Amino acid sequence: MSTASVRTGSAKDLTGRVAxxxxxTRGAGRAIAVELGRVGATVYVTGRTTRGSVSEVGRPTETIEETAELVTAAGGTGIAVPTDHLEPERVRALVERIDRDHGRLDVLVNDVWGGEHLVDLDDTRVWEVGLERGLRMLRLGVETHLITSHFALPLLIRRRGGLVVEVTDGTSEYNGPRYRGNLFYDLTKNAPIxxxxxxxxxxxxxxxTAVSVTPGFLRSEQMLDHFGVAEENWRDAVAKDPHxxxxxxxxxxxxxxxxxACDPDVARWNGQSLSSGQLAGEYGFTDADGSRPDAWRYFIEVVHGGKEASAEEYR
Structure with missing residues (x-):
């Protein structure tokens, strides 16, 4: 595989493949869908926010229809299917549709989350967190993944070479010795690993093959809003949080x-916990601005390890 194909979409490595x-709807999931489309895949995109319905996350301008359109514009085929992945029959119907339409599934990305509004890391004790809120977090970030895999994997294993990606927050190296500040959140983000x-x-x-993949400090739409910046001026937020x-x-x-997904030797990663920064070093791609940040190494070595270095040295 040419690394240029991943950076620019100049080659169609996944033509004929289904993901x-x-x-x-937004963030990492949207970007993953678009980049799979850029290398030629047909991509089914799911979520709860559509142009006619808004999920509990409450962000009506980010929809699965828009994600599907972005996939198609990138060179793939985007297909939006409204799905609540906590409803087994809807997930079953989704997979049955993919089977009817294509008879195959080559890549499954479990990125369901939508629980940011439930996270309050100031509630540091399990007995201080509202039980309904904590259990909802687990359902959104863990149960959804299990339900989706239960129905989708029989289709994926029909052909050798299929890939499952569990998206989470943090690598096993980072999360393993560190508590993520809230027991429900800690469990939710370690479970996909x-x-x-x-x-x-x-x-x-x-x-x-199955792997877990984490972004670093992600400039998602919600994170940019949190800091009151846009992608164009995101560095202004460094004044609020140097990291x-x-x-x-x-x-x-x-x-x-x-x-x-384009790597014919992807099985070498089977079972591993991977990060965007680590994989950039392996495959040679960059972020949109041409940099190659390695956030988790920065957090391990500098933030927690005490190394004297700047973030720029890890880009």
Missing amino acids: LVAGA RMAFGLAEELKEHGC FAIAESPVYVGRAVAAL
Whole structure:
């Protein structure tokens, strides 16, 4: 695979392949869908916010229809299917549609989340967190992934070479020795790492691969809004949080997943916890601005490790 194909979309490495990006309304999921489209895939994009309905996240301007249009504009074929991945019958119907339409599924990206509004890291004790809120977080970030894999994997394993990507926040190296500030959040973001490990074992005999992938400090739409900046002036937010200097756009993790999907030797990663920065070093792609941030190495070595270095040295 040419690394240029991942950076520019000049080659169609996934032509004829079918992907499902579960949770593609915004952020990493949207970018992953678009970059899979850029290398030629047909991409089914799902989520709860459509042009006629808004999910509990409450961001009506980001819709799965728009994501599908961006996939098609990038060179692939985007297909929007409104889906609540907590409803098993809707997920079953989604997979049955993919089967009817194409008879195959080559890439499954489990990126369902939508729980940012539930996270309050000031509530540091499990007994201080509203139980309904905490359990909702787990349902959104863990149960959705399990339901989707249950229905989608029988279609994916029909052909050898299939790829499952569990999207999360943090690598096993970073998360392992560190508490993520809230037990429900900690469990939610560590579970996909373990899911990828377990699925790797179950898929191995079918010649398929499972990995977990995390972006770094992601400049999602919600994060930009949180800091009161736009992508064009995102560096202004460094005054509020110096570590935001290591931030990356969603394009970066999108290119990471596209690189994995295009790699004929992707099985070498089976069961591993990977990051966008790590994969950029392996495959040679960059972020949209031409930089190559390695956020998790920065956090491990500088923020927690005490190394004297700037974020720019990790870009």
